[in-house]
Amino acid sequence: MSQAVKAITLEDEYKKKTGITPEDVRKMRQWLQTQPHLPRDHLTDLDLILVYHCCHRSMEVSKQVLDLNCTLRTLFTNLFKDRLPDGRTLVSMKVPLVLPLEVRAYDDSAVIYCRLLDYNTKNFIFQEAIKIVLMVIDLWQYQSGTWPGLVIVIDLDKVTLSHLARLDIQTVQQFLFYLQEAMFVKLQGLHFMNAPSFMDRLLMILKPFMKKELIDMMVIHQIGSKTIGKYLPIEGLPKQAGGEYKPFEEAQADVIANAKANYDYFAEENKKRVVESLRPGKPKTITDIFGGIEGSFKKLEID
Structure with missing residues (x-):
């Protein structure tokens, strides 16, 4: 890759x-x-x-x-400004893992798995993390074309209240608006794995910007539960997330290498x-x- x-x-x-x-x-x-x-x-x-x-x-x-x-x-x-896989963006790409899975969900939707790999709150800049998610999805679509649907899996393992405090409302509003109104995907599911005790606080931030359709497709999975397996093959997840795919760090290195190798795509985008x-x-x-x-x-x- x-x-x-x-x-x-x-x-x-x-x-x-x-x-x-x-x-x-x-x-x-x-x-x-x-x-x-x-x-x-x-x-x-x-x-x-x-x-x-x-x-x-x-x-x-x-x-x-x-x-x-x-x-x-x-x-x-x-x-969406200055989306090139260089400089600051490459530094930002080391904070989350934004991984297109090689397996499909059981409804044949493509699945993207997102989580933090650098847990240092100071390094977590929410708008940069969202920018990375959108870059990875755009490149993935360029490489694979249409999908029957898209399922987003957000693994909240190791996320703390300090991370939550770094969510800025403007970015939340803009991202959720773009996701629901303008993204070139048929969104089929939004899953939160390893939901922390303060999940209700996270939902209080997100829900004002979510339409009923998005709220209805949201599924919360408790810490350590295997309920995600009802929606997609668990073995397709990275090793530390209970699957059989590559370990987090190796998967992240692949994603970054793929972005760097496609510099021209982003320059054109x-x-x-x-x-x-x-x-x-x-x-x-x-x-x-x-x-x-x-x-x-x-x-x-x-x-």
């Missing part, structure tokens, strides 16, 4: 049973030409397939979600931003995002 894993080919992507055709992509491209503010020269056919897939092949919803995705990547600078001055109508601001968007584009799920 330390070699640059190549992007999935369009040929392989079209072989999946998603029902998406090159004609769908052509129609999206046609529409993109009418949107001067969007980074149309930098959006790939795979990007268009990913958004069309996560929006259940609704062209209208896809257009709105694609616009919102690029808009949030531009406005949420905490999470940094260009997928909007030019607000070219937006038809008036430019969008963060106030418009959190004050003006009622309901959810992705609510229009057309199966």
Whole structure:
């Protein structure tokens, strides 16, 4: 995995049973030409397939979600600015383990496993940790294309109240908004393993920004329990988490090596931003995002 894993080919992507055709992509491209503010020269056919897939092949919803995705990547600078696997970002990547698992959940969803490996509270910068999660997921999608769904597993082992105190509300709000409204995935599950005694306090921070659908797919697993095994094969987890996969440190080294090997991918991704001055109508601001968007584009799920 330390070699640059190549992007999935369009040929392989079209072989999946998603029902998406090159004609769908052509129609999206046609529409993109009418949107001067969007980074149309930098959006790939795979990007268009990913958004069309996560929006259940609704062209209208896809257009709105694609616009919102690029808009949030531009406005949420905490999470999306200077995303290159070098310097400070590489230092930040050593704090959490953000690991795409090689096994699938039992509903065939892809699974990402996240936990802290550096427990020093001073080194835990929440917005940096979230930035890493989003970088790893983006690169993983670039390399593997669409998934039937995505399951996020957050292992809270060794997390303390001091870590909780370092969560900043702005980042929580922005991340959960992006996750629910604009990410190119069909989210199928959010699991917290090794839930600490102060889990209720963590939920008090998260729940105001979670829609009922996300709250309903959240599962809390007690410390040391094996209940995660109802949702995915436990052997797919790293060794210290009760599985048979690589140990934490080795898995983390692989993830970092993969990011470094794909420096060019991130350099290109940094260009997928909007030019607000070219937006038809008036430019969008963060106030418009959190004050003006009622309901959810992705609510229009057309199966």
